[in-house]
Amino acid sequence: MSEAAPVMDPxxxxxxKVLAPLSIGGVDASFTNASLFMVVILAVIAFLMxxxxxxxxxxxxxxxxxxxMAYEFVASMxxxxxxxxxxxxxxxxxxxxMFVFFSNLIGLIPYTFTVTSQIIVTFxxxxxxxxxxLGYGFYKHGTHFLRLFVPSGVSPLLLPxxxxxxxxxxxARPISLSVRLFGxxxxxxxxxxxxxxxxxxxxxxxxxxxxxxxxxxxxILLTAFELLVAFLQAYxxxxxxxxxxxxxxxxxx
Amino acid sequence: MAHDAEELxxxxxxxxxxxxxxxxxxxxxxxxxxxxxxxxITFGAIYFLMSRIALPRVGSILAARKDKIESDLSAAAKAQxxxxxxxxxxxxxxxxxxxxxxxxGQAAHADxxxxxxxxxxxxxxxxxxxxxxxxxxxxxxxSAAMAxxxxxxxxxxxxxxxxxxxxxxxxxxxxxxxAALKG
Numbered sequence: 001m002s003e004a005a006p007v008m009d010p011x012x013x014x015x016x017k018v019l020a021p022l023s024i025g026g027v028d029a030s031f032t033n034a035s036l037f038m039v040v041i042l043a044v045i046a047f048l049m050x051x052x053x054x055x056x057x058x059x060x061x062x063x064x065x066x067x068x069m070a071y072e073f074v075a076s077m078x079x080x081x082x083x084x085x086x087x088x089x090x091x092x093x094x095x096x097x098m099f100v101f102f103s104n105l106i107g108l109i110p111y112t113f114t115v116t117s118q119i120i121v122t123f124x125x126x127x128x129x130x131x132x133x134l135g136y137g138f139y140k141h142g143t144h145f146l147r148l149f150v151p152s153g154v155s156p157l158l159l160p161x162x163x164x165x166x167x168x169x170x171x172a173r174p175i176s177l178s179v180r181l182f183g184x185x186x187x188x189x190x191x192x193x194x195x196x197x198x199x200x201x202x203x204x205x206x207x208x209x210x211x212x213x214x215x216x217x218x219x220i221l222l223t224a225f226e227l228l229v230a231f232l233q234a235y236x237x238x239x240x241x242x243x244x245x246x247x248x249x250x251x252x253x
Numbered sequence: 254m255a256h257d258a259e260e261l262x263x264x265x266x267x268x269x270x271x272x273x274x275x276x277x278x279x280x281x282x283x284x285x286x287x288x289x290x291x292x293x294i295t296f297g298a299i300y301f302l303m304s305r306i307a308l309p310r311v312g313s314i315l316a317a318r319k320d321k322i323e324s325d326l327s328a329a330a331k332a333q334x335x336x337x338x339x340x341x342x343x344x345x346x347x348x349x350x351x352x353x354x355x356x357x358g359q360a361a362h363a364d365x366x367x368x369x370x371x372x373x374x375x376x377x378x379x380x381x382x383x384x385x386x387x388x389x390x391x392x393x394x395x396s397a398a399m400a401x402x403x404x405x406x407x408x409x410x411x412x413x414x415x416x417x418x419x420x421x422x423x424x425x426x427x428x429x430x431x432a433a434l435k436g
Contacts, residue, residue, distance in 0.1 A: 022287075
């Protein structure tokens with residue numbers, strides 16, 4: 001299918017292509033198009049945050065303004081959701097936000113690869129976050145961290161059910177966090193691809209070519225919408241990270 | 254790639270053929286190991302660069318800017334206070350100068366008034382003296398004239414009497430009659 005008509009195949013864009021085969025101790029570590037775009041994301045973030053701030057100007061230039069805006073955006077996000085104690089996780093949350101945001105953004109450029117459209121990537125992030133929450137919670141509060149699952153002021157009769165629900169909701173967090181980002185990216189890119197295929201199909205279908213601009217207008221609108229989604233999903237991912245970390249910092253409800 | 258291992262196991266696939274078309278690519282477990290390894294490498298690098306270089310640097314830039322703004326603001330507030338103090342001192346000096354000028358003016362005015370009063374008093378007394386002298390002269394002239402009038406009246410009366418009676422009148426009686434009339 002994809003071999004026959006890759007232009008028409010909306011799934012084709014998610015294929016992993018090996019650029020340089022590599023194996024470490026029998027484990028596949030090939031440099032793929034996904035790895036390439038992870039390196040691109042790393043380069044873009046490093047350029048913005050390190051080259052952009054190298055001048056250390058009191059009156060910032062454009063790039064430094066952008067870097068400062070990113071810094072203050074994430075810093076205020078953490079302060080609002082997790083308080084000043086949450087600033088200990090600032091580098092982690094900042095890195096997560098920037099990685100997800102630039103992955104989403106770079107993926108919107110045609111012919112690129114969207115790293116966050118791979119479930120394993122988003123799941124790796126959410127699993128790391130939940131393990132961090134659990135690890136920090138038990139390290140900081142010991143067994144008191146388990147009070148997270150026991151809300152105060154609940155009648156003893158209902159308590160077992162409430163605790164069960166709390167545990168299930170906590171366990172669902174890594175899944176919902178990773179699937180939300182993955183699903184948004186996947187669906188957005190498939191939609192764009194399908195609209196693009198409509199344009200090509202209509203343009204090559206005789207008199208129907210007159211209708212071809214309609215899906216093209218749709219692509220323009222969808223691209224604008226996807227830009228919003230790219231930022232919004234990075235924001236949601238980062239702010240939920242803050243909220244979950246807040247549970248580890250302040251486990252009492 | 255990971256496909257190679259399975260292709261070797263299968264041993265029947267044509268190399269490069271669509272070995273995993275049935276699997277949705279994002280869910281293909283064969284890709285997971287490579288993606289996780291490269292994600293760990295790149296995200297680790299980002300975390301290292303952000304936490305060690307970028308974020309402390311941006312933090313120090315923001316702190317330096319905050320300090321600069323605060324010191325500039327306090328310097329501006331100090332300058333404003335100084336200006337207000339200078340304005341108050343100026344106002345005070347101006348007020349003192351004004352009141353001094355006023356007292357000086359009042360003193361000069363009073364002085365001039367006094368001098369004028371003295372001169373007027375002198376002038377008035379001189380004029381009064383002259384007036385009194387003139388009045389005295391008028392009074393003496395008048396009394397002299399009045400004495401002359403008595404004599405003229407007596408002579409006129411004698412002349413009238415002589416003309417009417419035809420004989421000289423007694424001057425003593427005429428004088429007595431005039432004196433009685435006057436009295």
